[in-house]
Amino acid sequence: MHAGVIVFPGSNCDRDLAVAFRQAGAEVSMIWHKDTSLPGGLDVIGIPGGFSFGDYLRCGAIAARSPVSRAVVEHANRGGYVIGICNGFQVLTETGLLPGVLMRNAGLKFTCKTVGLTVSTTDSAFTSGYQTGQLVHYPIAHHDGNYTADDELVARLNGEDRVAFRYADNPNGSTDGIAGLLSENRRVLGLMPHPERAVEAVHGSTDGTALFSALASVMAPA
Amino acid sequence: MKAHVHVMLKPGVLDPQGEAVRHALGALGFDGVTGVRQGKVIELDLAETDKAKAEASVRKMCEKLLANTVIESYRVEII
Numbered sequence: 289m290h291a292g293v294i295v296f297p298g299s300n301c302d303r304d305l306a307v308a309f310r311q312a313g314a315e316v317s318m319i320w321h322k323d324t325s326l327p328g329g330l331d332v333i334g335i336p337g338g339f340s341f342g343d344y345l346r347c348g349a350i351a352a353r354s355p356v357s358r359a360v361v362e363h364a365n366r367g368g369y370v371i372g373i374c375n376g377f378q379v380l381t382e383t384g385l386l387p388g389v390l391m392r393n394a395g396l397k398f399t400c401k402t403v404g405l406t407v408s409t410t411d412s413a414f415t416s417g418y419q420t421g422q423l424v425h426y427p428i429a430h431h432d433g434n435y436t437a438d439d440e441l442v443a444r445l446n447g448e449d450r451v452a453f454r455y456a457d458n459p460n461g462s463t464d465g466i467a468g469l470l471s472e473n474r475r476v477l478g479l480m481p482h483p484e485r486a487v488e489a490v491h492g493s494t495d496g497t498a499l500f501s502a503l504a505s506v507m508a509p510a
Numbered sequence: 511m512k513a514h515v516h517v518m519l520k521p522g523v524l525d526p527q528g529e530a531v532r533h534a535l536g537a538l539g540f541d542g543v544t545g546v547r548q549g550k551v552i553e554l555d556l557a558e559t560d561k562a563k564a565e566a567s568v569r570k571m572c573e574k575l576l577a578n579t580v581i582e583s584y585r586v587e588i589i
Contacts, residue, residue, distance in 0.1 A: 346578055
């Protein structure tokens, strides 16, 4: 597996994500946001957490219009895999690769803690290492993680089995408890919780490991 | 030429920040505030001198970047 991790000014989970990819056996390329093309042969692109461009205008809005994001959209449109975590999820909604919007947490506070999530579907390269309904623990650390979608969109996401993760105890007001969702072709995953911060015993949870290893198992070894 | 862009959450979209401001106003003794919606104003300095062209171009900017039209509406004022 060859993974690319995008680095925006203000990204702060880029190296954690690279470590998690490498742990799953990937070769990792770090990609600066001003790059207009991607390294050849990328299997998956990771858009990391952080505060790209200081969260100015709207979270992820400026990053979604940066040169590299056009290349990411093209990669996704060609059927490439993309995972956006936290700020990366916000970037994916701003690019339109995933529907809906992440708004300010209902409680208005930045929330930083480990939360329980249920795996809602195992029908994706990201979640095939789990059991449907399995409870996993990943940390969250966000101010704007309140996933907002209208009834029609929620019905469509549920109907198409595109909700990947749901909060066991909704920490931010997200519609239908949605913590992570998949694109129509199931190859783009956006989620607010951080699987890359749950891959070593010292993290307090290693539940994220199965996500990266499942992804690696569908790709050719690096 | 200047443009003022007003970006507001669409009606029906919950505005927790506006709600928090409403509660704070109530706590300060300002009774009778039945709703608060918080938005933003963006001021642009434009080289364009034709008002219609300026407005058309700013509306494009709103659609592409300044507003997230899933949840936000915008109003353009050319000054």
